[in-house]
Amino acid sequence: MTLMLASVLSREEAEVALAHGADIIDCKDPARGALGALSLAQVADIVAAIDGRLPVSAVVDLPHDAAHARRAFEEAAETGVDYIKFALPQTPDAGEIIARLAPVAQKVKLVAVLFADLAPAFEHLPALALAGFHGAMLDTAHKGKGRLIDMMSVGALSEFTARCRELRLAAGLAGALEPPDVPRLLVTGPDVLGFRGALCAQGDRRAGLDAAATALIRDLIPTRSDKIETLAAEWALIARGYIEPPGLNETDCVFLHDYVVPVEVGAYAHEYGHTQRVRFNVDAEVARLDVTDDMRSVFSYDVIMDAIKVILSGGHIAMVETIAERLAESVLLHERVRSVTVQVEKLDVAPGAVGVKIRRERHPDPRRIKPN
Numbered sequence: 368m369t370l371m372l373a374s375v376l377s378r379e380e381a382e383v384a385l386a387h388g389a390d391i392i393d394c395k396d397p398a399r400g401a402l403g404a405l406s407l408a409q410v411a412d413i414v415a416a417i418d419g420r421l422p423v424s425a426v427v428d429l430p431h432d433a434a435h436a437r438r439a440f441e442e443a444a445e446t447g448v449d450y451i452k453f454a455l456p457q458t459p460d461a462g463e464i465i466a467r468l469a470p471v472a473q474k475v476k477l478v479a480v481l482f483a484d485l486a487p488a489f490e491h492l493p494a495l496a497l498a499g500f501h502g503a504m505l506d507t508a509h510k511g512k513g514r515l516i517d518m519m520s521v522g523a524l525s526e527f528t529a530r531c532r533e534l535r536l537a538a539g540l541a542g543a544l545e546p547p548d549v550p551r552l553l554v555t556g557p558d559v560l561g562f563r564g565a566l567c568a569q570g571d572r573r574a575g576l577d578a579a580a581t582a583l584i585r586d587l588i589p590t591r592s593d594k595i596e597t598l599a600a601e602w603a604l605i606a607r608g609y610i611e612p613p614g615l616n617e618t619d620c621v622f623l624h625d626y627v628v629p630v631e632v633g634a635y636a637h638e639y640g641h642t643q644r645v646r647f648n649v650d651a652e653v654a655r656l657d658v659t660d661d662m663r664s665v666f667s668y669d670v671i672m673d674a675i676k677v678i679l680s681g682g683h684i685a686m687v688e689t690i691a692e693r694l695a696e697s698v699l700l701h702e703r704v705r706s707v708t709v710q711v712e713k714l715d716v717a718p719g720a721v722g723v724k725i726r727r728e729r730h731p732d733p734r735r736i737k738p739n
């Protein structure tokens with residue numbers, strides 16, 4: 368399950384985030400850059416206001432002198448926060464700092480933040496795991512200069528989350544994320560998605576938290592507590608696929624046609640070590656919603672392209688059948704997709720095309736209920 372982290376600067380904003388479904392309250396001063404810390408008094412005030420209803424995280428500015436790093440973290444931990452985030456320095460003493468923080472990691476969940484736009488040092492991930500850190504988070508340092516997804520491909524982001532999983536570190540993704548990014552990033556399997564700008568009016572991270580913007584992001588991230596309890600929550604339930612929209616059998620087709628990419632594919636020895644052109648044609652039958660022009664009603668072709676990139680980022684694949692199966696499986700992860708047809712063709716083997724075409728359907732979900 369992916370948790371929603373909301374960055375807030377005051378107890379009032381924390382209440383808005385809590386009321387609209389955030390999973391983690393993150394204390395941060397957006398006016399002070401990507402990872403601006405609030406004062407200890409401000410953090411303690413937010414912790415007191417939240418009063419255990421949700422986990423709270425805070426940012427610590429790493430002191431210049433690594434020897435004082437531990438004390439700064441211990442002071443932050445004394446405010447009662449559950450998580451402490453800090454920017455992992457790009458300096459030669461990063462390894463030493465991580466080791467010095469190991470005792471703190473026993474008392475509070477430490478999360479190292481790496482910036483996708485500043486050549487993140489992924490080689491430190493094993494040291495973080497060894498020192499008992501809770502997780503690692505990718506964010507962007509230069510707000511206003513692009514979204515996380517502009518800095519790193521979904522394939523590279525999937526590699527990051529997979530590496531974290533191997534090391535038993537929680538993986539977080541953030542960085543000027545916008546609502547359409549959410550379904551695309553869910554495919555990469557993050558433990559946490561972090562937001563500030565997307566929760567504010569007009570996406571301005573310095574403006575206050577906006578209730579409608581926060582609720583929209585919440586609705587785009589499935590939750591474990593998505594149980595069928597009340598029809599009052601109908602919109603959210605439809606968006607997450609737990610109830611059928613009106614017009615049960617009506618579907619629209621979202622497609623990706625003639626998408627040609629170089630792929631390392633083939634079972635023969637001569638097919639290893641280089642790419643060949645592969646064409647994808649994908650048709651997804653998506654349950655129709657009456658509501659349009661709302662981000663929650665969109666199943667985007669971006670998601671299909673991203674799924675292809677994630678699958679291909681894993682290196683050589685022997686069979687086009689394997690690619691087709693994985694792609695169908697990935698597209699069907701999206702609750703509104705009823706069935707999908709995937710055609711994968713090699714274009715450099717014969718004068719025409721050779722390949723496979725499969726059709727897969729969603730298995731009925733026992734949790735799903737039909738409308739009256």
Ligand SMILES: O=C[C@H](O)COP(=O)(O)O
Pocket residue numbers: 372374393395506507510541542543544561562563564565572
């Ligand atoms: O930790 C998450 C950040 O506060 C994200 O901020 P942003 O969405 O404005 O980049």
